[in-house]
Amino acid sequence: MTGTADTRAEQVAWSASDGELAAAVWEKLSPPARSLFSVLMDHPGTRYSGEELVGLLGLEKGKHGVAGLLGWPRRHCLAVGRTWLWEWEYPRGETACYWVTAEIAALFQDVRAN
Secondary structure: EEOOOHOOOOOEEOOOOHHHHHHHHHHHHHHHHHHHHHHHOOOOOOEEEHHHHHHHHOOOHHHHHHHHHHHHHHHHHHHEEEEOOOOEEHEEEEEEEEEOOOOOOOOOHHHHHH
């Protein structure tokens, strides 16, 4: 199962011209969510397990804390009619892995820099 499945079929994919929408979403992210996405954006395409992200971010709630951090960003993306910022999958029945594409990383790196 991947994060690109039909669960997001009604949303529009992010594009390079979505700078204003990206800025609006980034502004609403909590500091821990920004930290999570910064790790993913700084290494586009790299798949991180929840456990790896916990170690990098020092989350107290473990891998479930990663899933918890994604709730509001998901809502913010849906509110602007765009897909979620991240991709995910469960490789070979293991725990979830998360990553962002190079396109999403570039868009949100620009927003983060301003």
